[in-house]
Amino acid sequence: MKALSIDGAWVVEPPVFPDDRGLFSPWFSGEEFRKATGHDLALRQANCSVSRCGVLRGIHFADVPPSQAKYVTCTRGAMLDVIVDIRVGSATFGQWEAVRLDDETRRAVYISEGLGHAVMALTDDATLLYLCSEGFAPSREHGVNPLDPEIGIEWPADLEPILSEKDAAAPSLAEAERTGLLPAYDDCQAYLATLRRSSDRG
Numbered sequence: 219m220k221a222l223s224i225d226g227a228w229v230v231e232p233p234v235f236p237d238d239r240g241l242f243s244p245w246f247s248g249e250e251f252r253k254a255t256g257h258d259l260a261l262r263q264a265n266c267s268v269s270r271c272g273v274l275r276g277i278h279f280a281d282v283p284p285s286q287a288k289y290v291t292c293t294r295g296a297m298l299d300v301i302v303d304i305r306v307g308s309a310t311f312g313q314w315e316a317v318r319l320d321d322e323t324r325r326a327v328y329i330s331e332g333l334g335h336a337v338m339a340l341t342d343d344a345t346l347l348y349l350c351s352e353g354f355a356p357s358r359e360h361g362v363n364p365l366d367p368e369i370g371i372e373w374p375a376d377l378e379p380i381l382s383e384k385d386a387a388a389p390s391l392a393e394a395e396r397t398g399l400l401p402a403y404d405d406c407q408a409y410l411a412t413l414r415r416s417s418d419r420g
Contacts, residue, residue, distance in 0.1 A: 219254035219328065222315050225308070226330035226406070227301045228254055229317050230291075234324050243324040245291050246349065255330070257410070257417040259289060265348040269297075269339035274364055274379040276336025277302050277388070281358040282401040283409045285331035287351040292319035295341035299327050300371055302334035304362060306395060307403035314371050319346070332406035336364045338373055360399055361388035368392060 219228040230250075234243045251259050269275070277300075280286040290299060297319045303310045317327050318340075329335045337346060364371060365379065368391050373379060394400050 219250055221254070222301065222317075224301055224303045224310050224313060224315055224333065226333055226410075227315065228328045230326040230328065232324055232326070245324055245326050246289060251289075251328070252417065255328070257413040259287070259349065260351050260413075261349055263350040263353040265350060267346045267348070269337075269344050269346075270380070271339050271342045271344070272377045272380045273339045273344075274336065274373065274381050274385070275338075276300070276385065277304070277334040277362040277364050277369075278336070279304055279332065279334045279360055279362070279401065280352070280355070281360070282332045282405050284352050285401065285406070285409070287331050288329045288335060289326060289349040290319065290329070290337075291324065291326035291347055292321060293345050293347055294321050295339065295344035296320035297344050297346060298338045298340055298374065300336045300338075300364075301327065301329050302336065302362070302369060302371070304334040304391065304394070304400050305332045305403040305406050306400050311403075312369060312391060314369060316372070330406075331409055332401040332403070334362055336371070338377070338379065340374065340377070360394070361385055362391050362394050363388040366390045
């Protein structure tokens with residue numbers, strides 16, 4: 219796992235072993251995960267998402283604590299995975315980083331608690347698998363508009379974004395901050411500290 223420019227986000231570049239039968243790739247390692255993050259991944263839910271080309275999902279996040287950390291890979295086609303720092307008080311607040319996930323490199327990304335997450339399908343039938351630290355809880359789930367010019371995510375210029383009504387109506391980053399919707403960086407760090415202490419005791 220290699221740390222990205224935003225604290226709390228990593229990219230995973232697993233080895234890929236092809237042969238005449240197909241291929242094998244170990245896309246998650248509990249030992250490597252703990253070495254990078256300082257705690258274990260508490261798996262509460264696993265999701266599969268299939269999107270046609272141009273579909274844009276996000277920017278999604280959940281209340282901290284406990285939020286919902288995600289370990290994501292693309293098993294078919296290609297996706298642009300974007301991590302956005304929406305934690306008020308963070309040194310990189312408002313910044314974003316993109317990683318291409320596809321069925322050739324078999325990369326994965328880990329997005330820790332409190333970060334915003336968005337994906338755009340670059341191919342038809344683009345398929346994502348998510349390992350989630352918490353189950354889906356609608357009352358704690360929120361969004362920021364992925365087309366917010368203040369954030370300025372550089373989505374592929376040759377694709378017309380296809381958004382759900384909910385994502386299209388999501389507030390801008392400034393609106394979400396003004397209304398107190400965004401998590402605080404200090405709260406995120408405090409929660410991560412409890413995860414590390416729990417893992418040490420385990």
